[in-house]
Amino acid sequence: MKKKELEIKLQKLEPHPNPSPELEQYMTPGDIAASLLYLAHSHGSIKGKKIYDLGCGTGRLAIGAALLGGKKIIGVDIDGEALKIAKKNSAQADVENIEWIRADVSNLELPETDTVIQNPPFGVQKKGADMVFLNKALQFGKDVYSIHKGVPKNRDYISEQVKELGGRITNRIEKEFHIPSQFKYHTRKVYRFKVDLYRIIRR
Ligand SMILES: C[S@@+](CC[C@H](N)C(=O)[O-])C[C@H]1O[C@@H](n2cnc3c(N)ncnc32)[C@H](O)[C@@H]1O
Structure with a gap:
């Protein structure tokens, strides 16, 4: 499947x-989701692999991984309502190899x-919610693909934390998120902010 095709499919979920x-329940925009998944795909981390999507929400990344040939995918989220939609979305995308689990990532235990x-x-x-996820991701996964705030201070912090957690950043790609207004306190039609897409491996 071409990247553009994947992006359009995911955007429609x-x-x-x-x-x-x-x-912080906003969907990953289709273009960013496709970029993260293709980064993983290009490193051989999707096709035929066992994959976890932590904080899967309505399922965009997990479904994208299944569409790119992931062998078995587990999507985890704390919110049952999001998971109900994720199930619907996976049926609509015609993928069956995803298991959806309701759990709090902070005390989640899963095999490697x-x-x-x-x-x-x-x-x-x-504060610190992103680091809880990063910690668990590096506990479970040999290869981790993760999206974080793209500001210099955060970059330095992520680099330090990854080192402490025994990981190594091999790729960092700068992108921009476009999120439509969705929360009560949103006053603009679209919110734009910089994000970084990371590939992190265990040392
Ligand atoms: C930025 S959203 C991303 C949603 C989805 N992965 C996507 O790409 O569209 C973050 C997700 O993390 C979930 N979440 C937040 N805290 C969590 C926790 N402690 N344990 C599990 N899921 C959590 C939220 O419910 C939300 O679905």
Whole structure:
């Protein structure tokens, strides 16, 4: 499947009807989701692999991984409503090899896996939420693909944390998120902010 085709498919998936600002529940835009998945695909981390999507929400990354040939995918989210839509979305995308699990990532225990993909909360609402996800991702996955806030201070912080967690950043790609207004406190039609897409491996 071409990247553009994947992007269009993912963009069409149903969004969360009632997103929570506290859980930072916005969908990864289709172009960013496709870029992260293709980064993983180009490193051999998708096709035939066992993959976890932490904070899977309505399923965009997990479904994209299945469409690119992932062998078995587990999507984890704390919110049952998001998972209901994720199930619907996977049926609509005609993929069957995804298991959806409701759990809090902070006390999640799963066996080691090939690849972890994630667009975690950025820790804007709950300080440190992004690091909880990064910690778990590196605990479970040999190869981790993760999206984080793209500001210099955060980059330095992520680099330090990754080292401490025993990982190594091999790729960092700068992108821009475009999120339509969706929370009560949003006053603009579209919000734009810089993000970084990382590939991190265990040392
Ligand atoms: C930025 S959204 C990304 C959603 C989805 N991965 C996507 O790409 O569209 C972050 C997700 O993390 C989930 N989340 C937040 N805190 C969590 C926690 N402690 N455990 C599990 N999921 C959590 C939210 O419910 C939300 O779906």
